Amino acid sequence: MILSNPKGTQDFLPPYGDQKALVENEFRKVVSLYGFSEIVNPTFEHTELYLRSTGLTTDIVTKQMYTFTDKGNRELALRPEGTPGVVRAVLQNKLKLPVRLFYIGPMFRYERPQKGRYREFFQLGVEVIGESEPETDVEIIEMGMRFFNQINLSDLIVKVNSVGCPICRPKFRVQLRLFLDKNLEQICDDCKIRVEQNPMRVFDCKVEKCKEIYHDAPKISDNLCYDCQNHFQAVLKELNERKIPFELDKMMVRGLDYYTRTAFEFVPTGSSELGSQDSVGGGGRYDNLVEDFGGPKTPAIGFALGLDRILICLGNALTSRKLVYIIALDAQALKQGRQLLDTLRNAEIPALINPPDKNLRAALGIADNLSCEYVIIIGANEMQKKVYTLKNLTQRSQQEIPQDKIVEVLSKK
Numbered sequence: 001m002i003l004s005n006p007k008g009t010q011d012f013l014p015p016y017g018d019q020k021a022l023v024e025n026e027f028r029k030v031v032s033l034y035g036f037s038e039i040v041n042p043t044f045e046h047t048e049l050y051l052r053s054t055g056l057t058t059d060i061v062t063k064q065m066y067t068f069t070d071k072g073n074r075e076l077a078l079r080p081e082g083t084p085g086v087v088r089a090v091l092q093n094k095l096k097l098p099v100r101l102f103y104i105g106p107m108f109r110y111e112r113p114q115k116g117r118y119r120e121f122f123q124l125g126v127e128v129i130g131e132s133e134p135e136t137d138v139e140i141i142e143m144g145m146r147f148f149n150q151i152n153l154s155d156l157i158v159k160v161n162s163v164g165c166p167i168c169r170p171k172f173r174v175q176l177r178l179f180l181d182k183n184l185e186q187i188c189d190d191c192k193i194r195v196e197q198n199p200m201r202v203f204d205c206k207v208e209k210c211k212e213i214y215h216d217a218p219k220i221s222d223n224l225c226y227d228c229q230n231h232f233q234a235v236l237k238e239l240n241e242r243k244i245p246f247e248l249d250k251m252m253v254r255g256l257d258y259y260t261r262t263a264f265e266f267v268p269t270g271s272s273e274l275g276s277q278d279s280v281g282g283g284g285r286y287d288n289l290v291e292d293f294g295g296p297k298t299p300a301i302g303f304a305l306g307l308d309r310i311l312i313c314l315g316n317a318l319t320s321r322k323l324v325y326i327i328a329l330d331a332q333a334l335k336q337g338r339q340l341l342d343t344l345r346n347a348e349i350p351a352l353i354n355p356p357d358k359n360l361r362a363a364l365g366i367a368d369n370l371s372c373e374y375v376i377i378i379g380a381n382e383m384q385k386k387v388y389t390l391k392n393l394t395q396r397s398q399q400e401i402p403q404d405k406i407v408e409v410l411s412k413k
Helices: 016-033 047-053 059-064 083-092 134-150 169-182 189-197 199-204 208-214 226-241 307-314 331-346 360-369 380-385 403-411
Strands: 044-046 067-069 075-078 099-108 120-129 156-162 246-248 260-268 281-285 300-306 324-328 351-353 374-378 387-392 397-402
Touching (some): 016 134, 044 047, 047 083, 120 281, 120 307, 134 156, 134 300, 331 351, 380 387, 387 403
Parallel strands (some): 324 351, 324 374
Antiparallel strands (some): 374 387
């Protein structure tokens, strides 16, 4: 019997399971302020959905998808990303547009595991389908920044670029191809394949030598058509007016073929714990994807945030539940302690009580193992004085609290 988790997966042990739930709940609160409703899609879809949307030349499709044939001889894939499933659901169920949807859940890619990159990973994502205005682009960027501020991950900057559209990209590809052909012998083998299949993908390369070469390459944001240029300038102007910190990154193209116009990433500016995986999320416009799926021409934009990477950046900075542990020192105190337990839970204060066979030292050890912040001690002395001894395990302090004030005191903590 194998007693280890599969490579590239992780167990969210306490307190990280609680922190994961806390981040998810904060995300729900923030996006609801902007009119988003939750959608829950299947964790697997028809493989063709990703072949059609994500792009045949992307690393996701060529190297990373978990695909399988089911007993009905159907070709299926564990979802490597969230957007195609959301768009499919909108079209299949004929949802009225515009619509704002968000999702939370696991994704799957067969990648080389490293810090911040897993084969099963979790994303928080949003999709706005049916809105074309540049103000929408900036609003969801602002929403992402508000969420990061809410969870105390504020040392971030937004990197933005425009990746053009089917009108301006063909002319740009010709210029880029000429540049790449001149440097073909110096670039990595993966980039040589990208040159033949989709030249813009070379900007996704993480090889330092290639990145240095591409620094001098033509950039799509310098070769936009009239409409794309106007849209991008409006986005930059709105970012400035809303005082959202951003950086123009002309080499950013994102890793998916369906992106058009605005593309962006959320990147920590301080000392990141992520190593080479410096982004905690990103997104962009995909104004042609709905039409590619057989629907009408429909503007759309979205982003996905890496929950695993967010938790790495937060470390222990995010406080999880504040569990209170009640320690009753005798049978009479245990009876009162159980009444207090109900009182605390009814006041929505998480609480547990010690087993009757544990002494004070053993009970304190249990409280410490449970990462409790507070302990309430009830003994003969407390019952006589009608108080509780409230012990703060973090600050190593304690005080006596009148019995009728304990809920009020804990509610303020």
